[in-house]
Amino acid sequence: MADFSKEINKRRTFAIISHPDAGKTTLTEKFLLYGGAINLAGSVKGKATARHAVSDWMEIEKERGISVTSSVLQFNYGGCCINLLDTPGHQDFSEDTYRTLMAADTAVMVIDGGKGVEPQTRKLFKVCAMRHIPIFTFINKMDRDARDTFDLIDEIEKELGIPCCPVNWPIGSGKNFRGVYDRETRNVLTFHDTLKGTKEGTETVISIDDPRILDEISAEQKELLEEELELLDGAAVEFDRERVDKGELSPVFFGSALTNFGIETFLDHFLEMTKSPMARMSDEGLIDPMDENFSAFVFKIQANMNARHRDRLAFMRICSGKFDANKEVYHVQGNKKMRLLQPQQMMADDRHVVDEAYAGDIIGVFDPGIFSIGDTVCAPGKKFSFEGIPTFAPEHFARVALIDSMKRKQFVKGIQQIAQEGAIQIFQEIRGGMEEIIVGVVGVLQFDVLKFRIENEYNCEIRLDMLPYEYIRWIKDYENVDLDKIVGTSDMKKVADMKGRPLLLFINSWSVGMVLDRNEGLELEEFSRN
Ligand code: GDP
Numbered sequence: 001m002a003d004f005s006k007e008i009n010k011r012r013t014f015a016i017i018s019h020p021d022a023g024k025t026t027l028t029e030k031f032l033l034y035g036g037a038i039n040l041a042g043s044v045k046g047k048a049t050a051r052h053a054v055s056d057w058m059e060i061e062k063e064r065g066i067s068v069t070s071s072v073l074q075f076n077y078g079g080c081c082i083n084l085l086d087t088p089g090h091q092d093f094s095e096d097t098y099r100t101l102m103a104a105d106t107a108v109m110v111i112d113g114g115k116g117v118e119p120q121t122r123k124l125f126k127v128c129a130m131r132h133i134p135i136f137t138f139i140n141k142m143d144r145d146a147r148d149t150f151d152l153i154d155e156i157e158k159e160l161g162i163p164c165c166p167v168n169w170p171i172g173s174g175k176n177f178r179g180v181y182d183r184e185t186r187n188v189l190t191f192h193d194t195l196k197g198t199k200e201g202t203e204t205v206i207s208i209d210d211p212r213i214l215d216e217i218s219a220e221q222k223e224l225l226e227e228e229l230e231l232l233d234g235a236a237v238e239f240d241r242e243r244v245d246k247g248e249l250s251p252v253f254f255g256s257a258l259t260n261f262g263i264e265t266f267l268d269h270f271l272e273m274t275k276s277p278m279a280r281m282s283d284e285g286l287i288d289p290m291d292e293n294f295s296a297f298v299f300k301i302q303a304n305m306n307a308r309h310r311d312r313l314a315f316m317r318i319c320s321g322k323f324d325a326n327k328e329v330y331h332v333q334g335n336k337k338m339r340l341l342q343p344q345q346m347m348a349d350d351r352h353v354v355d356e357a358y359a360g361d362i363i364g365v366f367d368p369g370i371f372s373i374g375d376t377v378c379a380p381g382k383k384f385s386f387e388g389i390p391t392f393a394p395e396h397f398a399r400v401a402l403i404d405s406m407k408r409k410q411f412v413k414g415i416q417q418i419a420q421e422g423a424i425q426i427f428q429e430i431r432g433g434m435e436e437i438i439v440g441v442v443g444v445l446q447f448d449v450l451k452f453r454i455e456n457e458y459n460c461e462i463r464l465d466m467l468p469y470e471y472i473r474w475i476k477d478y479e480n481v482d483l484d485k486i487v488g489t490s491d492m493k494k495v496a497d498m499k500g501r502p503l504l505l506f507i508n509s510w511s512v513g514m515v516l517d518r519n520e521g522l523e524l525e526e527f528s529r530n
Pocket of ligand 1: 023
């Protein structure tokens with residue numbers, strides 16, 4: 001029993017959120033490097049060279065040299081067992097990226113110091129903020145010319161609406177980057193170029209009050225730093241652990257992932273400031289991670305790893321207790337006792353079968369087609385459901401046309417199955433049937449995946465005609481809203497989702513506001529709680 005709680009206590013489960021190119025991959029690699037999980041930096045998914053799972057539809061992935069699917073990396077650091085959830089980015093940005101955030105307890109937001117808050121940072125931040133999870137900020141690329149530090153902080157606070165508390169403060173940037181000052185210890189960690197991060201590098205720690213500091217930074221830099229700190233002490237929000245825990249205050253760090261600077265100090269503070277797995281809400285109240293009964297929820301389904309068997313891999317986040325591969329579990333939504341098959345965990349790009357895992361961990365299990373996103377698995381004899389995973393707003397829409405109308409049946413089956421896996425969302429004209437199907441996706445790559453899978457797995461040729469809509473809104477309390485009475489805009493379209501819920505599609509963002517203005521009492525939502 002003692003071991004069991006010890007294991008859970010040392011778990012930390014987090015995801016990195018960032019805009020493409022801010023340095024998420026590099027930072028991940030460096031975390032693994034410090035965690036001793038990889039020997040050489042640069043081998044996490046080494047975009048062009050990584051090994052790829054062999055499967056048919058993943059040909060797309062191979063052709064493009066990107067990873068369509070997200071993975072989880074487990075490594076040890078500072079006595080903690082860290083689960084780092086990899087959120088798909090770039091072209092493979094999809095609803096899975098958002099769903100992965102549902103499985104994290106904490107988020108690390110990476111911001112390019114030269115660019116500040118970017119569109120994807122904003123979107124991912126919103127999803128984390130909705131869950132009120134702690135959000136840590138790492139301002140990266142300080143070895144390049146960065147924007148004014150106060151401006152950066154100000155932008156995060158204003159644009160994202162979260163107060164920031166700098167834990168350390170940069171001394172210069174670009175060629176003049178000398179390191180960071182730790183506000184609590186009053187120590188300066190100096191930056192030495194680590195040959196582009198090929199070695200861990202040595203960081204010198206020296207107190208700001210030590211005269212030898214002038215060997216490391218110039219007198220002007222010291223003076224400027226002191227001025228900035230004075231300003232900061234007067235203006236910045238004070239560190240408050242409770243507010244950090246609730247996602248109401250973001251601790252901010254500076255560094256350079258590429259050159260390994262600031263990673264270790266970040267990790268040390270991060271582990272000290274984060275908690276072991278949090279309790280999760282279910283329809284029977286909060287489920288304590290220390291509860292000895294195993295429970296987990298499915299947050300991602302990866303289809304057809306092997307096209308010959310229609311198998312899938314269901315990823316679950318363990319929320320309480322210990323998973324024991326030899327014990328039966330109960331699948332609540334399927335109302336069935338079962339054994340989880342081929343439970344596996346990922347380590348860097350390696351997968352291995354596991355016999356046990358603990359609250360906070362993520363396991364992938366073989367899914368013969370029974371799981372849906374959001375499903376709960378728990379100990380036999382228990383019966384509760386974890387809070388559902390929201391459906392996030394697609395941003396790209398297309399009308400699907402079936403080329404050979406004789407194949408209607410397969411086509412409908414295929415598209416419904418793919419939608420059930422959560423790779424796409426499907427919509428119909430209000431009061432229309434499956435004759436006219438509109439597909440919505442969060443990332444455009446999903447269109448290619450859909451076409452490929454419908455053609456290869458269901459043997460139907462389809463054409464996708466892009467639609468200009470970019471904004472979708474669910475109607476709150478729709479049962480009490482008369483759809484015919486909604487006064488729309490010329491670019492608005494009314495559709496229904498698979499559950500028959502009405503939605504509004506818009507081409508322009510300002511139309512959303514206009515429709516709200518024109519229809520008193522109407523409330524629109526950007527995601528739907530299932
Ligand atoms: P991702 O798209 O967020 O995963 O970003 P990557 O980690 O792939 O980084 C994008 C580019 O920025 C790559 O060329 C990296 O080498 C570079 N990069 C990442 N971190 C740093 C940094 O701290 N300093 C500098 N100068 N370049 C960086």
